[in-house]
Amino acid sequence: DAGITQSPRHKVTETGTPVTLRCHQTENHRYMYWYRQDPGHGLRLIHYSYGVKDTDKGEVSDGYSVSRSKTEDFLLTLESATSSQTSVYFCAISTGGQETQYFGPGTRLLVL
Amino acid sequence: SQQGEEDPQALSIQEGENATMNCSYKTSINNLQWYRQNSGRGLVHLILIRSNEREKHSGRLRVTLDTSKKSSSLLITASRAADTASYFCATAVGSARQLTFGSGTQLTVLP
Numbered sequence: 001d002a003g004i005t006q007s008p009r010h011k012v013t014e015t016g017t018p019v020t021l022r023c024h025q026t027e028n029h030r031y032m033y034w035y036r037q038d039p040g041h042g043l044r045l046i047h048y049s050y051g052v053k054d055t056d057k058g059e060v061s062d063g064y065s066v067s068r069s070k071t072e073d074f075l076l077t078l079e080s081a082t083s084s085q086t087s088v089y090f091c092a093i094s095t096g097g098q099e100t101q102y103f104g105p106g107t108r109l110l111v112l
Numbered sequence: 113s114q115q116g117e118e119d120p121q122a123l124s125i126q127e128g129e130n131a132t133m134n135c136s137y138k139t140s141i142n143n144l145q146w147y148r149q150n151s152g153r154g155l156v157h158l159i160l161i162r163s164n165e166r167e168k169h170s171g172r173l174r175v176t177l178d179t180s181k182k183s184s185s186l187l188i189t190a191s192r193a194a195d196t197a198s199y200f201c202a203t204a205v206g207s208a209r210q211l212t213f214g215s216g217t218q219l220t221v222l223p
């Protein structure tokens with residue numbers, strides 16, 4: 001798992017509430033990513049980071065924000081959760097010299 | 113929008129047979145990667161092929177890339193029940209460290 005953990009692993013929340021998902025890595029990799037996975041869509045990039053306080057939007061960034069104040073942590077926040085954000089969220093990292101990505105175990109989020 | 117599209121969406125074979133999955137993409141790429149996902153788990157990188165390569169092998173895996181047709185194939189030889197998983201292609205464009213994933217092929221290997 002390349003030292004990647006995600007928390008929580010499962011969460012049920014109600015529409016309109018804020019939710020923060022955490023991705024933690026232990027190996028000081030520069031690049032970190034948040035994806036969501038939905039049936040029939042594969043993985044879609046939400047946001048990514050290329051360093052502390054350096055982030056950029058991905059394909060499906062609306063309704064999500066991110067922060068990276070430390071190399072090891074990349075936080076994904078749903079400011080006001082909606083049912084359409086029910087999904088499985090994956091964090092990934094990429095090392096400086098490689099182009100492949102290593103994925104965390106995922107977080108299952110259900111928004112009621 | 114998705115860059116890669118896998119074909120077929122689902123594939124069921126007997127143990128020992130070969131499995132072939134295809135991926136088509138839309139724009140010029142820097143490299144193409146294949147990942148495997150076991151049920152309920154994160155994706156695991158299998159193999160990367162660069163735009164100037166035509167074929168690559170890794171154990172029982174063989175990947176081909178045809179940039180003129182914007183397509184790639186993943187061949188798993190002598191499949192095992194443990195190969196049962198979803199397989200995704202992902203494309204990297206230019207120097208950006210972003211990947212665009214296809215929707216995947218669900219492979220079932222029957223014992």
